[in-house]
Amino acid sequence: MVELEAQILAKNDMLAAKNRGWFAGREILALNLVSSPGSGKTTLLERTIRDLKDRMPISVIEGDQATANDGERIRAAGAAAVQVNTGAGCHLEADMIAKGLAELKPAVGSVVMVENVGNLVCPAMFDLGERAKVVILSVTEGDDKPLKYPHMFRAAEIMVINKTDLLPHVDFNVEAAIANAQTVNPQIRAIQVSAKTGDGLASWYDWLQGEAAQARLAG
Protein backbone atom coordinates (compact mmCIF):
# COMPACT_ATOMS: atom_id res chain seq x y z
CA MET A 1 0.00 0.00 0.00
CA VAL A 2 2.60 2.49 1.18
CA GLU A 3 4.83 1.69 -1.79
CA LEU A 4 2.00 2.17 -4.26
CA GLU A 5 1.06 5.47 -2.63
CA ALA A 6 4.69 6.55 -2.96
CA GLN A 7 4.64 5.61 -6.66
CA ILE A 8 1.45 7.62 -7.29
CA LEU A 9 2.91 10.63 -5.48
CA ALA A 10 6.25 10.35 -7.33
CA LYS A 11 4.47 10.29 -10.68
CA ASN A 12 2.35 13.27 -9.66
CA ASP A 13 5.44 15.18 -8.47
CA MET A 14 7.08 14.69 -11.87
CA LEU A 15 4.04 16.07 -13.71
CA ALA A 16 3.80 18.91 -11.18
CA ALA A 17 7.44 19.82 -11.90
CA LYS A 18 6.58 20.03 -15.58
CA ASN A 19 3.61 22.31 -14.82
CA ARG A 20 5.91 24.45 -12.63
CA GLY A 21 8.37 24.81 -15.50
CA TRP A 22 5.58 25.76 -17.88
CA PHE A 23 4.27 28.41 -15.48
CA ALA A 24 7.82 29.79 -15.06
CA GLY A 25 8.31 29.82 -18.82
CA ARG A 26 5.19 31.92 -19.21
CA GLU A 27 5.88 34.05 -16.10
CA ILE A 28 2.49 32.97 -14.74
CA LEU A 29 1.57 33.10 -11.06
CA ALA A 30 -0.20 29.83 -10.23
CA LEU A 31 -1.96 29.41 -6.87
CA ASN A 32 -3.66 26.34 -5.42
CA LEU A 33 -6.67 27.31 -3.27
CA VAL A 34 -7.52 24.66 -0.69
CA SER A 35 -10.09 24.49 2.12
CA SER A 36 -13.08 22.70 3.61
CA PRO A 37 -16.27 22.71 1.54
CA GLY A 38 -18.12 26.00 1.91
CA SER A 39 -15.26 28.17 3.20
CA GLY A 40 -15.98 30.71 0.46
CA LYS A 41 -13.23 29.98 -2.09
CA THR A 42 -15.47 30.67 -5.09
CA THR A 43 -16.88 33.87 -3.56
CA LEU A 44 -13.33 35.08 -2.85
CA LEU A 45 -12.36 34.34 -6.46
CA GLU A 46 -15.44 36.05 -7.91
CA ARG A 47 -14.75 39.18 -5.90
CA THR A 48 -11.00 39.13 -6.71
CA ILE A 49 -11.71 38.79 -10.43
CA ARG A 50 -14.20 41.68 -10.37
CA ASP A 51 -11.92 43.94 -8.33
CA LEU A 52 -8.65 43.24 -10.19
CA LYS A 53 -10.06 42.82 -13.72
CA ASP A 54 -8.23 45.86 -15.10
CA ARG A 55 -4.96 45.26 -13.26
CA MET A 56 -4.43 41.50 -13.42
CA PRO A 57 -5.59 38.93 -16.00
CA ILE A 58 -6.90 35.93 -14.04
CA SER A 59 -8.10 32.54 -15.27
CA VAL A 60 -9.35 29.65 -13.17
CA ILE A 61 -9.27 25.85 -13.05
CA GLU A 62 -12.26 24.69 -10.98
CA GLY A 63 -12.17 21.30 -9.24
CA ASP A 64 -15.36 19.67 -7.95
CA GLN A 65 -16.65 16.14 -7.55
CA ALA A 66 -19.73 17.12 -9.55
CA THR A 67 -21.60 20.07 -11.16
CA ALA A 68 -20.32 22.89 -13.38
CA ASN A 69 -21.70 25.58 -11.05
CA ASP A 70 -18.41 27.10 -9.94
CA GLY A 71 -17.02 27.39 -13.46
CA GLU A 72 -20.19 29.24 -14.46
CA ARG A 73 -19.92 31.59 -11.47
CA ILE A 74 -16.31 32.41 -12.42
CA ARG A 75 -17.20 33.08 -16.07
CA ALA A 76 -20.06 35.31 -14.94
CA ALA A 77 -17.51 37.27 -12.87
CA GLY A 78 -15.55 37.89 -16.07
CA ALA A 79 -12.71 35.33 -16.14
CA ALA A 80 -12.02 32.29 -18.30
CA ALA A 81 -12.59 29.02 -16.44
CA VAL A 82 -12.21 25.29 -17.02
CA GLN A 83 -14.25 22.93 -14.84
CA VAL A 84 -12.69 19.60 -13.83
CA ASN A 85 -15.05 17.03 -12.28
CA THR A 86 -13.24 14.42 -10.20
CA GLY A 87 -16.23 12.07 -9.75
CA ALA A 88 -15.45 9.98 -6.66
CA GLY A 89 -11.98 11.57 -6.50
CA CYS A 90 -11.09 13.73 -3.52
CA HIS A 91 -8.43 16.08 -4.93
CA LEU A 92 -6.97 17.48 -8.15
CA GLU A 93 -3.77 15.95 -9.57
CA ALA A 94 -1.05 17.51 -11.69
CA ASP A 95 -2.15 15.80 -14.94
CA MET A 96 -5.64 17.34 -14.58
CA ILE A 97 -4.01 20.78 -14.34
CA ALA A 98 -1.92 20.12 -17.48
CA LYS A 99 -5.09 19.19 -19.38
CA GLY A 100 -6.93 22.22 -17.97
CA LEU A 101 -4.09 24.54 -19.04
CA ALA A 102 -4.14 23.16 -22.59
CA GLU A 103 -7.78 24.19 -22.77
CA LEU A 104 -7.45 27.47 -20.86
CA LYS A 105 -4.34 28.78 -22.69
CA PRO A 106 -3.50 31.44 -20.06
CA ALA A 107 -1.58 34.49 -21.31
CA VAL A 108 2.07 35.22 -20.52
CA GLY A 109 2.36 37.16 -17.25
CA SER A 110 -1.16 36.26 -16.10
CA VAL A 111 -2.50 34.59 -12.96
CA VAL A 112 -3.94 31.05 -12.83
CA MET A 113 -6.04 30.21 -9.79
CA VAL A 114 -6.75 26.54 -9.13
CA GLU A 115 -9.74 25.99 -6.88
CA ASN A 116 -9.24 22.51 -5.49
CA VAL A 117 -11.99 20.11 -4.36
CA GLY A 118 -13.30 21.23 -0.95
CA ASN A 119 -11.29 18.92 1.29
CA LEU A 120 -8.97 19.91 4.12
CA VAL A 121 -7.11 16.59 3.96
CA CYS A 122 -6.17 14.98 0.65
CA PRO A 123 -5.15 17.96 -1.53
CA ALA A 124 -2.29 18.67 0.92
CA MET A 125 -0.31 15.73 -0.52
CA PHE A 126 -0.68 16.54 -4.22
CA ASP A 127 1.62 19.18 -5.73
CA LEU A 128 0.02 20.71 -8.82
CA GLY A 129 3.04 22.84 -9.82
CA GLU A 130 1.67 25.92 -8.06
CA ARG A 131 3.83 28.71 -6.64
CA ALA A 132 1.94 28.46 -3.34
CA LYS A 133 -0.98 26.78 -1.64
CA VAL A 134 -3.49 29.24 -0.18
CA VAL A 135 -5.57 27.72 2.62
CA ILE A 136 -8.90 29.42 3.28
CA LEU A 137 -10.38 28.98 6.76
CA SER A 138 -13.82 30.42 7.45
CA VAL A 139 -14.53 31.61 10.98
CA THR A 140 -17.56 29.32 11.23
CA GLU A 141 -15.27 26.26 11.12
CA GLY A 142 -13.54 26.94 14.43
CA ASP A 143 -10.09 28.20 15.45
CA ASP A 144 -8.86 24.68 16.27
CA LYS A 145 -8.78 23.46 12.66
CA PRO A 146 -5.04 24.10 11.98
CA LEU A 147 -4.18 21.69 14.81
CA LYS A 148 -6.71 19.06 13.70
CA TYR A 149 -5.71 19.18 10.00
CA PRO A 150 -1.99 19.99 10.36
CA HIS A 151 -0.85 18.63 6.97
CA MET A 152 -2.82 21.22 5.03
CA PHE A 153 -1.75 24.18 7.16
CA ARG A 154 1.87 22.97 6.96
CA ALA A 155 1.67 22.79 3.16
CA ALA A 156 0.22 26.31 2.77
CA GLU A 157 2.16 29.55 2.44
CA ILE A 158 -0.71 31.76 3.50
CA MET A 159 -3.95 31.33 5.44
CA VAL A 160 -6.90 33.52 4.44
CA ILE A 161 -9.32 33.76 7.35
CA ASN A 162 -12.66 34.35 5.60
CA LYS A 163 -16.20 35.33 6.63
CA THR A 164 -14.97 37.78 9.29
CA ASP A 165 -18.40 39.46 8.96
CA LEU A 166 -19.74 36.46 10.96
CA LEU A 167 -17.29 36.92 13.87
CA PRO A 168 -19.94 38.55 16.12
CA HIS A 169 -22.13 35.44 15.77
CA VAL A 170 -19.65 32.59 16.33
CA ASP A 171 -17.09 31.47 18.90
CA PHE A 172 -13.89 32.01 16.96
CA ASN A 173 -10.72 33.52 18.37
CA VAL A 174 -8.69 34.99 15.49
CA GLU A 175 -5.46 35.17 17.53
CA ALA A 176 -5.87 31.52 18.58
CA ALA A 177 -6.43 30.46 14.96
CA ILE A 178 -3.25 32.24 13.85
CA ALA A 179 -1.27 30.86 16.79
CA ASN A 180 -2.53 27.33 15.99
CA ALA A 181 -1.55 27.70 12.33
CA GLN A 182 1.91 28.94 13.36
CA THR A 183 2.30 25.99 15.71
CA VAL A 184 2.19 23.60 12.76
CA ASN A 185 3.81 26.06 10.30
CA PRO A 186 5.86 28.89 11.84
CA GLN A 187 6.32 30.56 8.40
CA ILE A 188 2.62 30.79 7.51
CA ARG A 189 1.19 34.27 6.85
CA ALA A 190 -2.36 35.17 7.82
CA ILE A 191 -4.82 37.61 6.28
CA GLN A 192 -8.34 38.32 7.54
CA VAL A 193 -11.04 39.04 4.98
CA SER A 194 -14.74 39.03 4.34
CA ALA A 195 -15.22 38.17 0.67
CA LYS A 196 -18.85 39.17 1.20
CA THR A 197 -18.38 42.71 2.56
CA GLY A 198 -14.93 43.32 1.03
CA ASP A 199 -13.33 43.92 4.41
CA GLY A 200 -9.59 43.21 4.44
CA LEU A 201 -9.36 42.38 0.73
CA ALA A 202 -6.71 45.09 0.16
CA SER A 203 -4.15 42.93 2.03
CA TRP A 204 -5.06 39.92 -0.12
CA TYR A 205 -4.67 41.95 -3.30
CA ASP A 206 -1.32 43.35 -2.11
CA TRP A 207 -0.07 39.84 -1.46
CA LEU A 208 -1.34 38.64 -4.86
CA GLN A 209 0.31 41.50 -6.73
CA GLY A 210 3.61 40.91 -4.90
CA GLU A 211 3.51 37.22 -5.83
CA ALA A 212 2.62 38.01 -9.45
CA ALA A 213 5.57 40.42 -9.66
CA GLN A 214 7.91 37.73 -8.32
CA ALA A 215 6.54 35.19 -10.81
CA ARG A 216 7.35 37.58 -13.65
CA LEU A 217 10.89 38.19 -12.31
CA ALA A 218 11.48 34.46 -11.86
CA GLY A 219 10.21 33.61 -15.35
Next chain:
Amino acid sequence: MVELEAQILAKNDMLAAKNRGWFAGREILALNLVSSPGSGKTTLLERTIRDLKDRMPISVIEGDQATANDGERIRAAGAAAVQVNTGAGCHLEADMIAKGLAELKPAVGSVVMVENVGNLVCPAMFDLGERAKVVILSVTEGDDKPLKYPHMFRAAEIMVINKTDLLPHVDFNVEAAIANAQTVNPQIRAIQVSAKTGDGLASWYDWLQGEAAQARLAG
Protein backbone atom coordinates in the same frame (compact mmCIF):
# COMPACT_ATOMS: atom_id res chain seq x y z
CA MET B 1 -5.03 1.50 -9.49
CA VAL B 2 -8.71 0.77 -9.81
CA GLU B 3 -8.15 -2.91 -9.00
CA LEU B 4 -6.11 -2.09 -5.91
CA GLU B 5 -8.76 0.37 -4.73
CA ALA B 6 -11.35 -2.37 -5.20
CA GLN B 7 -9.20 -4.73 -3.11
CA ILE B 8 -8.86 -2.19 -0.29
CA LEU B 9 -12.60 -1.57 -0.29
CA ALA B 10 -13.42 -5.29 -0.39
CA LYS B 11 -11.18 -5.93 2.60
CA ASN B 12 -12.76 -3.01 4.45
CA ASP B 13 -16.28 -4.26 3.60
CA MET B 14 -15.46 -7.65 5.12
CA LEU B 15 -14.25 -6.10 8.38
CA ALA B 16 -17.27 -3.76 8.38
CA ALA B 17 -19.59 -6.78 8.07
CA LYS B 18 -17.90 -8.26 11.14
CA ASN B 19 -18.42 -5.01 13.07
CA ARG B 20 -22.07 -4.97 11.94
CA GLY B 21 -22.53 -8.50 13.26
CA TRP B 22 -20.94 -7.57 16.57
CA PHE B 23 -23.20 -4.53 16.92
CA ALA B 24 -26.25 -6.69 16.12
CA GLY B 25 -25.11 -9.31 18.63
CA ARG B 26 -24.96 -6.66 21.33
CA GLU B 27 -28.12 -4.83 20.14
CA ILE B 28 -26.06 -1.66 19.79
CA LEU B 29 -27.06 1.26 17.60
CA ALA B 30 -23.94 2.37 15.70
CA LEU B 31 -23.97 5.62 13.74
CA ASN B 32 -21.27 7.11 11.51
CA LEU B 33 -21.27 10.93 11.68
CA VAL B 34 -19.76 12.51 8.59
CA SER B 35 -19.36 16.11 7.43
CA SER B 36 -17.00 18.89 6.42
CA PRO B 37 -14.57 20.12 9.08
CA GLY B 38 -16.25 22.53 11.48
CA SER B 39 -19.89 21.59 10.79
CA GLY B 40 -20.46 21.10 14.52
CA LYS B 41 -20.37 17.29 14.87
CA THR B 42 -18.63 17.39 18.24
CA THR B 43 -20.91 20.12 19.59
CA LEU B 44 -23.95 18.09 18.49
CA LEU B 45 -22.53 15.02 20.26
CA GLU B 46 -21.72 16.92 23.45
CA ARG B 47 -25.23 18.30 23.63
CA THR B 48 -26.82 14.93 22.78
CA ILE B 49 -24.81 13.18 25.49
CA ARG B 50 -25.75 15.78 28.11
CA ASP B 51 -29.44 15.76 27.16
CA LEU B 52 -29.89 11.97 26.83
CA LYS B 53 -27.52 10.88 29.60
CA ASP B 54 -30.27 9.33 31.72
CA ARG B 55 -32.19 7.75 28.83
CA MET B 56 -29.53 6.40 26.52
CA PRO B 57 -25.99 5.16 27.25
CA ILE B 58 -23.74 6.66 24.55
CA SER B 59 -20.05 6.09 23.86
CA VAL B 60 -17.96 7.63 21.11
CA ILE B 61 -15.13 6.78 18.72
CA GLU B 62 -13.48 10.05 17.66
CA GLY B 63 -11.57 10.23 14.38
CA ASP B 64 -9.15 13.08 13.65
CA GLN B 65 -5.92 13.49 11.74
CA ALA B 66 -4.35 14.90 14.89
CA THR B 67 -5.03 16.05 18.49
CA ALA B 68 -7.01 14.41 21.29
CA ASN B 69 -9.23 17.49 21.75
CA ASP B 70 -12.52 15.96 20.65
CA GLY B 71 -12.14 12.85 22.80
CA GLU B 72 -11.55 15.13 25.78
CA ARG B 73 -14.63 17.22 24.97
CA ILE B 74 -16.76 14.08 24.80
CA ARG B 75 -15.45 12.74 28.12
CA ALA B 76 -16.11 16.14 29.71
CA ALA B 77 -19.71 15.84 28.47
CA GLY B 78 -20.01 12.57 30.37
CA ALA B 79 -19.47 9.76 27.85
CA ALA B 80 -16.67 7.25 27.32
CA ALA B 81 -14.58 8.03 24.24
CA VAL B 82 -11.69 6.56 22.30
CA GLN B 83 -9.65 8.89 20.11
CA VAL B 84 -8.28 7.52 16.82
CA ASN B 85 -5.65 9.66 15.05
CA THR B 86 -5.37 8.90 11.34
CA GLY B 87 -2.18 10.93 10.71
CA ALA B 88 -2.14 11.69 6.99
CA GLY B 89 -5.23 9.47 6.54
CA CYS B 90 -8.45 11.08 5.37
CA HIS B 91 -11.10 8.73 6.80
CA LEU B 92 -11.75 6.01 9.38
CA GLU B 93 -11.70 2.35 8.27
CA ALA B 94 -13.50 -0.66 9.71
CA ASP B 95 -10.38 -2.11 11.38
CA MET B 96 -9.90 1.13 13.36
CA ILE B 97 -13.46 0.80 14.63
CA ALA B 98 -12.86 -2.82 15.69
CA LYS B 99 -9.78 -1.72 17.68
CA GLY B 100 -11.69 1.21 19.17
CA LEU B 101 -14.54 -1.09 20.26
CA ALA B 102 -12.11 -3.47 21.96
CA GLU B 103 -10.96 -0.54 24.08
CA LEU B 104 -14.38 1.08 24.55
CA LYS B 105 -16.31 -2.11 25.48
CA PRO B 106 -19.78 -0.58 24.89
CA ALA B 107 -22.65 -2.10 26.88
CA VAL B 108 -25.39 -4.28 25.39
CA GLY B 109 -28.26 -2.11 24.13
CA SER B 110 -26.20 1.08 24.09
CA VAL B 111 -25.39 3.61 21.35
CA VAL B 112 -21.96 3.99 19.69
CA MET B 113 -21.39 7.22 17.81
CA VAL B 114 -18.45 7.31 15.41
CA GLU B 115 -17.31 10.83 14.60
CA ASN B 116 -15.42 10.49 11.35
CA VAL B 117 -12.58 12.72 10.12
CA GLY B 118 -14.03 16.03 8.86
CA ASN B 119 -14.14 15.29 5.14
CA LEU B 120 -17.16 15.41 2.86
CA VAL B 121 -15.52 13.12 0.29
CA CYS B 122 -13.53 10.05 1.34
CA PRO B 123 -15.53 8.64 4.30
CA ALA B 124 -18.47 8.07 1.90
CA MET B 125 -16.71 5.02 0.44
CA PHE B 126 -15.76 3.29 3.69
CA ASP B 127 -18.39 1.24 5.48
CA LEU B 128 -17.59 0.95 9.20
CA GLY B 129 -20.40 -1.48 10.04
CA GLU B 130 -22.74 1.33 11.14
CA ARG B 131 -26.51 1.15 10.98
CA ALA B 132 -26.59 4.53 9.20
CA LYS B 133 -24.42 7.40 8.09
CA VAL B 134 -25.58 10.76 9.44
CA VAL B 135 -24.37 13.68 7.33
CA ILE B 136 -24.20 17.02 9.11
CA LEU B 137 -24.39 20.14 6.92
CA SER B 138 -23.98 23.52 8.57
CA VAL B 139 -25.85 26.45 7.04
CA THR B 140 -22.60 28.41 6.63
CA GLU B 141 -21.41 25.88 4.02
CA GLY B 142 -24.06 26.67 1.42
CA ASP B 143 -27.19 24.91 0.18
CA ASP B 144 -25.43 23.65 -2.98
CA LYS B 145 -23.20 21.16 -1.16
CA PRO B 146 -25.36 18.02 -1.69
CA LEU B 147 -25.01 18.50 -5.47
CA LYS B 148 -21.27 19.18 -5.30
CA TYR B 149 -20.51 16.23 -2.99
CA PRO B 150 -23.18 13.76 -4.14
CA HIS B 151 -21.45 10.56 -2.97
CA MET B 152 -21.69 11.51 0.69
CA PHE B 153 -25.32 12.62 0.55
CA ARG B 154 -26.19 9.45 -1.39
CA ALA B 155 -24.53 7.31 1.30
CA ALA B 156 -26.35 8.99 4.19
CA GLU B 157 -29.72 8.04 5.66
CA ILE B 158 -30.31 11.40 7.30
CA MET B 159 -29.04 14.95 6.88
CA VAL B 160 -28.83 17.11 9.98
CA ILE B 161 -28.82 20.78 8.96
CA ASN B 162 -26.91 22.43 11.80
CA LYS B 163 -26.22 26.00 12.97
CA THR B 164 -29.73 27.18 12.09
CA ASP B 165 -29.12 30.02 14.60
CA LEU B 166 -26.88 31.55 11.90
CA LEU B 167 -29.57 31.52 9.18
CA PRO B 168 -30.31 35.26 9.54
CA HIS B 169 -26.66 36.05 8.76
CA VAL B 170 -25.96 33.79 5.74
CA ASP B 171 -27.39 33.11 2.27
CA PHE B 172 -28.73 29.60 2.80
CA ASN B 173 -32.05 28.35 1.51
CA VAL B 174 -33.18 25.41 3.67
CA GLU B 175 -35.74 24.18 1.12
CA ALA B 176 -33.12 24.28 -1.65
CA ALA B 177 -30.66 22.33 0.50
CA ILE B 178 -33.25 19.62 1.17
CA ALA B 179 -34.32 19.52 -2.50
CA ASN B 180 -30.65 19.22 -3.55
CA ALA B 181 -30.08 16.37 -1.10
CA GLN B 182 -33.20 14.60 -2.37
CA THR B 183 -32.01 15.02 -5.95
CA VAL B 184 -29.02 12.80 -5.22
CA ASN B 185 -30.82 10.65 -2.62
CA PRO B 186 -34.64 10.63 -2.78
CA GLN B 187 -34.84 8.62 0.49
CA ILE B 188 -32.79 10.99 2.64
CA ARG B 189 -34.48 12.49 5.71
CA ALA B 190 -33.71 16.01 6.87
CA ILE B 191 -33.72 17.54 10.34
CA GLN B 192 -32.93 21.17 11.18
CA VAL B 193 -31.12 21.90 14.44
CA SER B 194 -28.95 24.35 16.26
CA ALA B 195 -26.69 22.35 18.54
CA LYS B 196 -25.75 25.68 20.13
CA THR B 197 -29.24 26.93 21.08
CA GLY B 198 -30.92 23.51 21.26
CA ASP B 199 -33.46 24.43 18.60
CA GLY B 200 -34.87 21.40 16.77
CA LEU B 201 -32.98 18.82 18.84
CA ALA B 202 -36.21 17.06 19.85
CA SER B 203 -36.58 15.70 16.29
CA TRP B 204 -32.98 14.45 16.37
CA TYR B 205 -33.56 12.72 19.71
CA ASP B 206 -36.81 11.15 18.43
CA TRP B 207 -34.99 9.77 15.40
CA LEU B 208 -32.13 8.47 17.59
CA GLN B 209 -34.49 6.72 19.99
CA GLY B 210 -36.42 5.13 17.12
CA GLU B 211 -33.20 3.81 15.62
CA ALA B 212 -31.98 2.52 19.00
CA ALA B 213 -35.29 0.67 19.48
CA GLN B 214 -34.93 -0.94 16.05
CA ALA B 215 -31.34 -1.96 16.82
CA ARG B 216 -32.53 -3.71 19.94
CA LEU B 217 -35.32 -5.49 18.02
CA ALA B 218 -32.93 -6.54 15.24
CA GLY B 219 -30.30 -7.84 17.69
